Amino acid sequence: xxxxxxRDFLKLxxxxxxxxxxxxxxxxxxxxxxxxxxxxxYLEGKNTVLLFEKTSTRTRxxxxxxxxxxxxxxxxxxxxxSQVSKxxxxxxxxxxxSRFYDGIEYRGFGQSIVEELAEYADCPVWNGxxxxxxxxxxIADMLTLRETFGTDLSGRTLVFMGDxxxxxxxxxxxxxAKLGVNFVAxxxxxxxxxxxxxxxxxxxAAENGSTVLVTSDVEEGCAGADVIYTDxxxxxxxxxxxxxxxxKSLSPYQVNAKVMSLTAPDxxxxxxxxxxxxxxxxxxxxxxxxxxxxELEVTDEVFESEKSRVFDEAENRMHAIKAIxxxxxxxxxx
Numbered sequence: 001x002x003x004x005x006x007r008d009f010l011k012l013x014x015x016x017x018x019x020x021x022x023x024x025x026x027x028x029x030x031x032x033x034x035x036x037x038x039x040x041x042y043l044e045g046k047n048t049v050l051l052f053e054k055t056s057t058r059t060r061x062x063x064x065x066x067x068x069x070x071x072x073x074x075x076x077x078x079x080x081x082s083q084v085s086k087x088x089x090x091x092x093x094x095x096x097x098s099r100f101y102d103g104i105e106y107r108g109f110g111q112s113i114v115e116e117l118a119e120y121a122d123c124p125v126w127n128g129x130x131x132x133x134x135x136x137x138x139i140a141d142m143l144t145l146r147e148t149f150g151t152d153l154s155g156r157t158l159v160f161m162g163d164x165x166x167x168x169x170x171x172x173x174x175x176x177a178k179l180g181v182n183f184v185a186x187x188x189x190x191x192x193x194x195x196x197x198x199x200x201x202x203x204x205a206a207e208n209g210s211t212v213l214v215t216s217d218v219e220e221g222c223a224g225a226d227v228i229y230t231d232x233x234x235x236x237x238x239x240x241x242x243x244x245x246x247x248k249s250l251s252p253y254q255v256n257a258k259v260m261s262l263t264a265p266d267x268x269x270x271x272x273x274x275x276x277x278x279x280x281x282x283x284x285x286x287x288x289x290x291x292x293x294x295e296l297e298v299t300d301e302v303f304e305s306e307k308s309r310v311f312d313e314a315e316n317r318m319h320a321i322k323a324i325x326x327x328x329x330x331x332x333x334x
Contacts, residue, residue, distance in 0.1 A: 003331040008118040009126045009324050011111070011133040012171060013200075017178045017208060020139070027143050027316070027323035029334070034069065034319065041071030043329055046102040049075045050128070051084060051117075053108030054236050058273060058317050059128045059136070063105055066322035075101070094120035103329060106130075109237065124328040126321075131237075134167045137272050138175040139320035144313045145227065148268055154180035154209060158227040162253045162297055163191045163246070164214070168231045168272055170197060173212060177201040180208035186221030188249045218253065222262040229270040230255045230297045247291055255298040260307060269298070269308045277303040 001018050012020060033040045050063050060076065067074040077084070084093045090113060097104055098121040106114045107128030118125040127135055145153055158176055160169045164185035173193060176183035183205070185193050192214050202212045215221045222228065230253075233246040255269065274281070276296035279288045288294045302308065 004327040005329065005331040006124060007328050008124055009135060009328060010114055010118055011127065012135050012138055012174045012178065015178075017180075020142070020175065020178050023139050023320070023323050023327060024142050024146065026327055027139055027319040028146065030069075030322045030326070031143070031316070031319040040069060040334070042326060042332070042334060043067075043102075044071035046071070046329060047073040047075070047100065048103040048105065048325070049077060049097055049101045050105045051082070051107070052076065052078050052128075053106075053113075054129065056107060056129070058314055059107055062136075062318040062321045063128065063325075066318050066325060070322060070326060072102075072325075090116045091120040093117070094125075095122070098122040103325060126324060126328070130167065131235075132167055132170060134171045134272070136317065136321050136324060137168060138171050139324060140313055140316035141172070141229075141270060141272075142175060142179065143316045143320060144270065144309050145268075147312065148309060149226065149266075155182070156226040157182040157184065157224065158229060159184040159186055159221050159225045161186050161218075161221075161228060161230045161255050161259070162250050163187060163231065163233055163235075165191050165193050166231060166235060168229075169193060172229065173197065173201045174204075177205035177208065177210065177212065180205075180210045182210045182213070184213045184215065184221045184225065186215055186218060187253050188216055190249065192216075218259065219262060222259055225263045226267050227270060228255055228259060228263060228267065231272055232274070232276060233297055243287065244291070247287070247293060247296075250297070251293075254296070255302050257299070257301055260302055260305075267307060269302055269305070269310070270313055271298060271303070271308075271310045273310060273314055275303060275310065 048067050064074050094117045103124045105126045105128050111130040111132040114127045164187040173183050205212050233250045276284045277298050277300045279285045279294050
């Protein structure tokens with residue numbers, strides 16, 4: 001396999017199946033070292049900058065701890081802390097920052113922004129999340145499924161329930177196709193993935209012995225599934241006005257005990273978090289007060305069940321990001 005050193009990490013369509021498996025392998029090794037308490041400061045002396053236009057608990061903490069564990073200096077910049085795209089263009093910012101840093105992370109809105117950063121930067125650029133893609137999450141998700149089902153995931157079936165047109169669903173479709181995992185997008189017609197992506201992923205999946213299915217039928221989509229995955233119904237940056245329509249259209253796709261009863265006996269539940277499974281958040285309380293609903297995309301029963309792997313998945317973000325930074329900044333084996 002060719003070295004990934006110097007590569008940008010923008011979306012998984014840019015990487016081969018072997019590249020993706022390699023990143024999961026490295027994440028698995030880093031997790032073992034972390035749990036064993038073995039130092040792994042393999043990138044000592046390097047520095048990275050994190051550009052956040054959208055806030056996040058898991059992404060920021062994952063990148064910061066991963067960077068520190070690898071021996072790197074880490075600088076965090078939110079919109080109030082920098083002039084990126086305000087007094088300084090994306091292109092100019094990329095050229096300046098890559099003179100200071102060995103890697104640049106971006107978490108924000110349009111994919112075009114992180115693509116422009118990568119075009120002008122002289123160092124690897126990593127996509128921490130955009131409106132279109134969430135590639136770091138995918139390495140964490142596949143590591144979690146490896147830990148559950150074993151290294152070979154081919155032939156397994158993953159179902160994404162709900163807003164199957166969002167960045168997580170798009171990225172899951174790609175990674176499943178690349179790894180030979182059957183992918184099902186289960187949601188209302190207006191929230192189903194774009195046709196061009198379905199066609200491209202279907203072709204990739206066929207090469208790897210798997211399939212892509214888009215359906216509005218919950219029983220058809222979930223029957224015998226190994227993994228049920230969901231995400232919030234309203235993404236960060238969307239107006240509050242969309243809640244009423246989303247609740248109406250997506251409530252039939254809530255992950256609950258009935259949905260899980262359709263799946264394989266050893267099935268698991270995944271969610272990239274945060275999850276609105278109760279009213280213990282500002283958003284959860286607001287929705288309960290305004291619409292009379294106390295559980296949204298997943299019920300508390302499923303979220304807290306033995307099938308739930310959400311906190312393993314959350315931890316694995318750190319190990320996955322560590323792997324992504326390492327393979328793009330070093331070509332040394334360990």
